[in-house]
Structures are given as C-alpha cells and as structure tokens.
Amino acid sequence: xxxxxxxxxxxxxxxxxxxxxxxxxxxxxxxxxxxxxxxxxxxxxxxxxxxxxxxxxxxxxxxxxxxxxxxxxxxxxxxxxxxxxxxxxxxxxxxxxxxxxxxxxxxxxxxxxxxxxxxxxxxxxxxxxxxxxxxxxxxxxxxxxxxxxxxxxxxxxxxxxxxxxxxxxxxxxxxxxxxxxxxxxxxxx
Ligand SMILES: [Zn+2]
Numbered sequence: 001x002x003x004x005x006x007x008x009x010x011x012x013x014x015x016x017x018x019x020x021x022x023x024x025x026x027x028x029x030x031x032x033x034x035x036x037x038x039x040x041x042x043x044x045x046x047x048x049x050x051x052x053x054x055x056x057x058x059x060x061x062x063x064x065x066x067x068x069x070x071x072x073x074x075x076x077x078x079x080x081x082x083x084x085x086x087x088x089x090x091x092x093x094x095x096x097x098x099x100x101x102x103x104x105x106x107x108x109x110x111x112x113x114x115x116x117x118x119x120x121x122x123x124x125x126x127x128x129x130x131x132x133x134x135x136x137x138x139x140x141x142x143x144x145x146x147x148x149x150x151x152x153x154x155x156x157x158x159x160x161x162x163x164x165x166x167x168x169x170x171x172x173x174x175x176x177x178x179x180x181x182x183x184x185x186x187x188x189x
Contacts, residue, residue: 001044009037009040010033013036017029045115055101055102055105057134058101062097066094067103068090069103072088072090073089076123080119082117085149089110090142091142092186096137099136100135112130113130120165124143124144128140128142128167128168139171143166143186146162
C-alpha cells in the first residue's frame with residue numbers, strides 16, 4: 001500500500017473517531033489512525049489480487065492419494081460490515097499426473113484469499129478455484145467453519161455460532177464415498 005492510501009485511511013479513521021463522539025486528540029488514541037492504517041495494510045494486503053503466485057509444483061509418484069491439510073486458521077473481514085470473521089479451513093485434493101504443491105503453500109493460499117474484504121462463501125470457492133487452476137488435480141474439497149463478529153457483536157447477537165461452507169469439485173463432487181471420507185476425516189468441532 002502506498003503512503004497516499006495509508007494517509008487516506010488515517011484521515012478516514014480520524015473522521016470515524018470524531019463521528020462516533022470520541023476525541024481524536026485524546027492522548028491514548030492519538031496514534032490510533034496510524035495504527036489502523038498499518039493493520040489494514042496487512043489485513044487487506046491481497047485486495048484486488050486475482051491469482052496466487054507464491055508456489056512451486058513438485059512431481060511425485062503418479063498414484064499419490066488424497067492430500068489433506070486440516071485446521072488451517074484464517075482471519076478475514078466481511079465485506080458487508082468490515083468486521084472480522086475467522087475460523088479454520090480444511091483443504092484436500094487428489095493429484096493428477098503426480099503434480100503436488102508444497103504443503104506450506106496451502107496455508108499461504110488461504111491467507112492470500114482471506115486478506116481482502118470478502119464473505120465466507122467466496123473464500124471457500126476461491127481456495128478451490130485457485131488450487132484447481134494451479135494443479136489441475138482430479139478433484140478439490142474445501143470446508144470452512146467460521147465465526148462472524150458482525151453476527152455476534154450486533155444484529156442477531158448470538159455468540160459462538162459457527163457457519164459452515166463447503167466446495168467440492170471433480171471426483172469429490174462425483175464420488176460420494178470420497179466426499180464422505182473427507183468430511184469424516186476433517187469433521188469440524
Ligand atoms: Zn458482515
């Protein structure tokens with residue numbers, strides 16, 4: 001993010017502090033607009049970026065079985081209220097022609113997808129679509145369990161509720177046994 005945009009965020013946060021009836025000159029919040037700008041730079045660092053590029057592809061034995069990465073934590077901001085939603089992601093795929101991606105890249109892909117204003121459904125689909133694009137595997141499965149602060153702090157005001165979303169493609173959508181194997185293995189508490 002360039003300095004011009006960070007200044008825009010600082011000024012906007014100063015306006016918000018004023019508008020909610022607080023005093024931006026109050027000693028302990030004087031630095032808040034600058035801190036929010038720095039936090040937003042990280043939280044929204046992938047905004048507008050379509051494709052994940054930070055990966056290498058490896059080749060393994062042709063008959064590689066299902067690859068599962070479980071309980072990957074993620075933090076995102078809902079695009080309707082700019083309030084956090086967060087939880088865990090499970091990702092699985094069945095390699096094709098022995099093509100796999102480094103395991104540590106899957107949590108990075110999750111961050112890439114999450115660090116923008118979004119909704120849980122889009123994050124779920126985007127993780128699946130990017131893996132499909134990068135590896136062209138036989139199938140991809142993604143499941144997400146998340147808590148939404150815009151529901152918990154306001155609106156229906158129910159805390160501790162989780163929202164579940166899934167996306168299945170290729171063999172995972174055709175083969176119910178495989179889908180169930182994934183869902184059972186990754187059952188979200
Ligand atoms: Zn929301």
